[in-house]
Amino acid sequence: MYQLVKGALVNLDSLSKKKGNILLIDDLPENLKLLTDSLSKLGYTVRCAISGSRALKTIKSKLPDIIILDVKIPEMDGYQICEAFKADPDLCDIPILFISALDEAFDKLKAFQVGGVDYITKPFQIEEVVARLEAHLTIQKQHRILQEEIIKRKEIEEILYQSRAILSGILNSSLDGIAAMQAVRDPLTGDIQDFCCLVVNPIVSKVLNRKREDLIGKSFLKELLKNISPDLFDRFVKVVDLGEPLDEDFNYVSGDSYWYHYVVVKLGDGFAITIRDITTRKQTELALQNSNDKLELIANLDGLTQIANRRCFDDYLATEWLRHQREQNPLSLILIDIDYFKRYNDSNGHQAGDNCLIRVAQEIARVTQRPTDLVARYGGEEFAVILSNTNMEGALKVAAVTQTAIANLAIPHDNSDISDLITLSIGVASLIPTSERSIEGLISRTDQAMYEAKNRGRNRVIASLVR
Structure with a gap:
């Protein structure tokens, strides 16, 4: 208007x-x-x-x-x-x-x-x-x-100053190592060539045994990670390119510390990393694991002969049964009994009897040297051998070698009716596990074969064909 x-x-x-x-x-x-x-x-x-x-x-x-x-x-x-x-x-x-x-x-x-x-x-x-x-x-x-903008800027600057002071306090007082890295990219391809250190706190500089001023603004990570793990740099690159965090333990010797846990997360065109010294925890874990391994070993070893005990035998046979059933491979079992061992024990004393059991057990274990085979004390003077991926022919060869090896020990037995040395009665069975068959059936047939060897005069090997 x-x-x-x-x-x-x-x-x-x-x-x-x-x-x-x-x-x-x-x-x-x-x-x-x-x-x-x-x-x-x-x-x-x-x-x-x-x-x-x-x-x-x-x-x-x-x-x-x-x-x-x-x-x-x-x-x-x-x-x-x-x-x-x-x-x-x-x-x-x-x-x-x-x-x-x-x-x-x-x-x-x-x-x-x-x-x-x-x-x-x-x-x-x-x-x-x-x-x-x-x-x-x-x-x-x-x-x-x-003027309003100036006031706002001053307020923002004060907030930033306080934030930086707080952040600096957190970084410098943190018990964890903290650092921020910026990607250094190839100007032509855009690929990450290395990472430049933007922020680093005293813990990280102590771990790396370098001064903070020698780290900030420098690109050193690629060379450093080669000494820890060859593929670790590429995994850090994936954190930036794909946004997938990393969270794991790693081994790096720095003074008295040698185990650390790190968490890496994407931060802009780079990443932030926190590092925690877990050496004490790791030592405790390893000591606990070592104790557990010893307990497991004790739980699975026969205290006298130092070969696998009956519990270990049962567990291992169950595992191998399922594996052989899945793979449809032959599984063989050997049961061994020392002939007239009660007489040997009565005439020579329990100490001599224990020594005899130890020597026989160790010699059987020496014969079966494959990692997948297991020699166990089955009970008293009886021993069992589980032979993985072994048919009847192979099992009979092992039984024969075992019998010869025990004979070569030449352990005197004055009260035996068949020899003046310790001898063995051995039963052998072999099959391919199926859903229609059972572990108990395999053990029963092997046990019958062993007793048949005793009934036929001892000091022999009898095979049981499982159909």
Whole structure:
């Protein structure tokens, strides 16, 4: 909408969008009325004061955006009023626009010297006043925005400073090693060539036995990781490229420590890593594992002969049965009994009997040297041999070699009816496990074969064909 103001056609819509709070200071009521009426119609908020003292008393009740100040005012002229405003910290930033009938260069120069931002001579055109007002209001608005931005920036800087101080405190006091790495990429292919250290705390520098200033800003990780694990660098690259974290233990000798746990997570075009010394925990775990292994060994060994006991035999046969059933390979079992051992024990004493059992057990174990074979004390003077992936022909060969080996020991037996040396009665069975057959059936057939060897005169091998 346009309106004729003082003979000029003014766009009120555009002006109304830029309203401002104006303080008019003039001792002539007609001047105040003229400017007040004209500016109010254009959407400005206008207040008036007829003297400098009155203006100074009331101005702080509501600070204006701009002041229009006449030069010729009794008691305090415009220059003095302006100087008073500029001396007050609360008022010094308010722009002052002088308006006066004085048009000498001296008067204009003095207006700017005391702090004025503009000088309009009378008689004036309202459109000129409005244009200059708008220009200075825009500058004032931009100045306020700038001041607000400065305040915000200072607040942000303070927050950042405090955050950095907190982060630095956390990094420096943390018992874990903490570091941040930035990817160093090939400018042509974009592939990660190495990682540059951005942040590192004292724990990491201690682990690496380097000063922090020698690490920050340096690319050393690729070379370092070669000494830990050849593929570890590529796995760190995948953390950055795929976003998949790493979380595991690794071995790295640093002083008295040699086991660490690390967690790596993607951070921008790089990663953050935390490292914890777990040497004490690892030592405890290894000691516990060693103890468990010893207990497991004790639980599965026969205390006298130091070969597998009956419990170990049962567990291993059950495992091998399932494996051979799955793979459809032959599984053989040998049961061995020392002939007339009770007589040997009675005539030679229990100590001699124990020594005999030990020698026989160790010799049987020496004959069967494959890792998948198991020799166990089955009970009393009986022994069992589990032969994996072995058919009847192979099992009979093992039985024959075992019998010969025991004969070669030449352990005297004065109370045997068949020899003056220790001899063995051996039963052998072999089959391919199926769902229709059972472990118990295999043991039963082998046991029957062994007793048949006894019934046929002992010191022999009898095979049982399992159908």
